[in-house]
Amino acid sequence: MSLSLSQKKGLSLPKPRDLARYIFSLPFAYVGTVLLLLFAYYTRPALLSPLLLLLIIRQAAPLGIVVLGQSLCMRVLSLDLSIGGVIVAVSYILTSGVLPFSEPVLVLICVGFGLMIGSINALLITRLRASSVIVTLAMAMILSGIVISLSQYHAPSDAPEILRYIGQKRIGVFPIALFVWLAVLIPSVIFLRISVFGRYVDAIGANPNAAWTSGIPYIWVVTIVHIMSSLFAVFSGLLLVGFVGVGSIDIGQDLALNSLAAVILGGVTFGSGKGGVIGPTVAAFMLTFSFNLLTSLGLGEPGKLMIQGGIIAVAAIVYATRQAK
Amino acid sequence: MLVLETGADPSMEGPVPAVEFVEITKRFGSTMALDTVSIKGWAGSVHAITGENGAGKSTLMNLLAGVHQPDAGCISINGTPLKLENPKAARIAGISTIFQELTLLPNLTVAENMFLGREPLKTAVVDRVKMRELAEEALARLGSQISVDAFCGDLSVGEQQMVEIAKGITADAQIFILDEPTAALNTPEVEKLAELISRMKSEGKLIFYISHRLDEIFRFCDEVSVLKDGKYVATSRVSEIDRDQLVSLMVGRELGELFPVRSTSRDQAKALLNISAIAISDNTPEVSFSLSRGEILGLGGLEGQGQRSIIRSIAGIEAFSKGEIRKTSRETDIAVPITPTIVEVAKAGIGFVPEDRKTEGLYLTLSIAKNMALGMLRELSVWRRARVRSDHIETLLHKMRVVAASANQEVGALSGGNQQKIMIGRWLASNVDVLLIEEPTRGVDVGAKVEIYNLLREFADAGGAVLITSSELTELLGLCDRILVVRGGALVAEFEGTEATEEEILHAALSSTAENYNKKEEVA
Structure with a gap:
């Protein structure tokens, strides 16, 4: 039996089974967030006060921003583990006092630095066909190593004034960090929805070989993705340095792994070309919320480690089964 | 064990064939791969199974090797119907297969590979001494000098084939399947294989020789069976048939109503795409041809003769070391060279449709x-x-x-x-405005084929040009305006679609004497 397109068009009513399948197909972060909020409602209702929630959102902003880049990387079947290294370097550039420039110039240097790291990552991955895991992990280690060795001579000092302002102040009840997050998030969503670039990201994620043989500028797209990811890491680093107020050599160290976890919870899967920006964003909030919940339950650091480990194990399994197909 | 003198007479009463396929039918999904095929193979003979690509040769042999099971019919070995449920059952039944892709493990020695999974044991330990002796003996019987301690990864393809055959001999196989054995061999290796085959024949083995190379069939084989589109066509003694008769057995088919009418608007004077002297490496022949507006051009020939490299080089997927590709720009009507990377090729208005x-x-x-x-x-x-x-x-x-x-x-x-x-x-x-298409209708049913042919013809009639590779002769003949035959990476013949016959194309594709088409052009 065959129906042509025009005959069948517009005749699809959702069935209950399809609805169940739809809910099941939603990113885990949506269901997870609802469950967590319910759990908090019964055990630690204080966490749900608007003020605390806004604080948690502010805390989630740096993760939320790097997640945008990580999710892009994963959608083109790559990964970015250099995030932590970039953030440490950003912290050093801003707070070491070695560079005798004004604050805006330092911020611009950070942006340029992000461009450079993203380009190097992309170059090694696309031209030398090196594994993205190895390349970006090595990059993170090298950057951290350089910063640690340099820090022996210059103890970090205070963060620039503007950044502390952005990181710590509010407009009304809303922390400025939330607006920064939205200012990065909303253009990203729109850009990915309507641009040729967004279509190409989908295509490469769905079938990189087909993208290659049909003349999609594969290398260019992957390069842009890695540059964007490093730039998002720089923005996230600016926010973090502002929060903390002083430079540090272990700032943002768990952001790479947490972003990986958030992207997976947010429904981005390797090799399917599926996954949006909103899912990982919700997941960034969910993870941050769960860490706070664990802390309030007296399980802070150990619980955090277990959650991170569990999510990454699941991610590895998902990755392996997809590869096996 | 019944051993006949070379080449038993099939019509002879009494003797039992070593292998008999009885009304074998095999489907893959909706494709009828084999349709009630019956063939007898006699001990002490070399039996060629031949036909065009997709005729069912490999499927038939995979049934004998236990890789697939027939949907209907049965296979008898020495008169006893057997169920070959898996490759191991086939091995036990005395059937040894030397596949096109060799299956030796590169990091094991020759002896270890030959006895893999059935190592001779001394109590619970592998008896290495005995294993080496047996391996040496088998290789010696084949007149081979290969060391049993060499790693298989270090051997040439021909040597590996030898080891595979020796493996069959140590397993006491009586029936050997050689699937396109010369595909990867050089001339001295082919000589060696010829010697090997005659030795095996004199030991009373039955050899099924899968090939569509006429030279080899006439040189090595006693009998030949022809399959076409999964159906049995004929079996003949090789001595009682000539090349032309065999080719027409392999081909013989009406073209029917499959193809759209060729257009007359083809403008041969105006090349849309000009390929001049491209070569994949310094050792491969140069290839030159042009593609006109309104034309569908086909690259034909036996599988694996370099058609794929030619079309992929033009598409920018495989690099070529020299030569140039020019395309006439739609806007300016001027031929400009194209940077041979896939992205630039696509930008220039050339689309590539891969086989897979x-x-x-x-x-x-x-x-x-x-x-x-x-x-x-x-x-x-x-x-x-x-x-x-x-x-x-x-x-x-x-x-x-x-x-x-x-x-x-x-x-x-x-x-x-x-x-x-x-x-x-x-x-x-x-x-x-240019489409490069590998096997435009592979794995497609007849109805969709017709629709795809029409689409391509419409595309060409609208001023486009199409280059296809195809292993189906009927497709080349029915669809293409011109056909270029590729052999050993070179263009060896050119035919007008309206004038060519399947026989001519097959002859050009098979014959070792065909002149290099490009060289011929240079002289002219």
Whole structure:
């Protein structure tokens, strides 16, 4: 039996089974967030006060921003583990006092630095066909190593004034960090929805070989993705340095792994070309919320480690089964 | 064990064939791979199984090797019907297969490979001394000098083949299947193989020799059976048949109503694409030809003769070391050289449709509409807005008669024919004027074939040009305006589509005496 397109068009009513399948197909972060909020409602209702929630959102902003880049990387079947290294370097550039420039110039240097790291990552991955895991992990280690060795001579000092302002102040009840997050998030969503670039990201994620043989500028797209990811890491680093107020050599160290976890919870899967920006964003909030919940339950650091480990194990399994197909 | 003198007479009463296929039928999905095929093979003879690509030769041998099981009919070994449920059962029944892709483990020695999984034991330990002795003995019987301690990864393909055959001998196999054994051999290695085959024959083995190379069939074999489209055509003694008769047995088919009418608008004077003297490496022949507006040009020949490299070089997927490709620009009507990278080739208005839809062609998890829309973005920079005209896509889907629930359906759920249409349709939507298509109708049913042929002809009539590779002679003859035959990486013959016959093309593809077409041109 065959129906042509025009005959069948517009005749699809959702069935209950399809609805169940739809809910099941939603990113885990949506269901997870609802469950967590319910759990908090019964055990630690204080966490749900608007003020605390806004604080948690502010805390989630740096993760939320790097997640945008990580999710892009994963959608083109790559990964970015250099995030932590970039953030440490950003912290050093801003707070070491070695560079005798004004604050805006330092911020611009950070942006340029992000461009450079993203380009190097992309170059090694696309031209030398090196594994993205190895390349970006090595990059993170090298950057951290350089910063640690340099820090022996210059103890970090205070963060620039503007950044502390952005990181710590509010407009009304809303922390400025939330607006920064939205200012990065909303253009990203729109850009990915309507641009040729967004279509190409989908295509490469769905079938990189087909993208290659049909003349999609594969290398260019992957390069842009890695540059964007490093730039998002720089923005996230600016926010973090502002929060903390002083430079540090272990700032943002768990952001790479947490972003990986958030992207997976947010429904981005390797090799399917599926996954949006909103899912990982919700997941960034969910993870941050769960860490706070664990802390309030007296399980802070150990619980955090277990959650991170569990999510990454699941991610590895998902990755392996997809590869096996 | 019944051992006959070389070449038993099939009509002789009494003796039992070593292998008898009785009315074998095998389907893969909707494809009838073998249709009630009956063939007898006699001990002490070399029996060629031949036919065009897709005739069912390999399927038949896979049944004998226990890789697949027949849907109907049975296989008798020495008169006893046997069920060969898996390759191990076939091995126990005395059947040894030397596949096209050799299956030796490169990091084990010759002796270890030969006894893999059935090592001689001394109590619970592998008896290495005995294993080496047995391996040496088997190789010696074949007149081979290969060391049993050499690693198989270090051997040439010919030597590996020798080891595979020796492996069969140590397993006391009586029936050998050689699947296109000369495909990867050089001339001295072929001589060695010839010697080996005659030795095996004199030991009373039955050898099934799968090949479509006429030279080898006439040189090595006693009997030949021809398959066509899964059906048994004929069996003959090689001494009682000549080349032309064999070729017409392999070919003989009416072209029917499959193909659209060729257009008369082909403008041969005006090359849309000009390929001049490209060569993959310094050791491969140079290839030159041009493709005119309104033309469908076919690259034919036996499988693996370099058609794929030629079309992929033009597409920018495989690099070539010298030569140049020029394309006449649609706007300026001037021929400009093209940078041979896939991105630049696509930008120049050349679309490439790979043979393997699933791994290289389509985005199976994306919808039909998204797959098609990607074609429309070809000329846009990545920063631009993706303007997709969905009405255009709908029209195109309708025109291509794509059968689908909606344009939002995942491409992976479509049938082969519809997937093929989407792959071609993506380029139609992208407004290219040259299409490079590998095997345009592989794994596609007849109805969809006709529709695809019509699409391509329409594309050409509208001022485009199409280059296809095809292993189906009927397709080349029915669809193409011109046919170039590729052999050993070189163009060896050119035919007008209206004048060529299957026999001529096969002869050009097989014959070792065919002149190099490009060289011939230079002289002229």
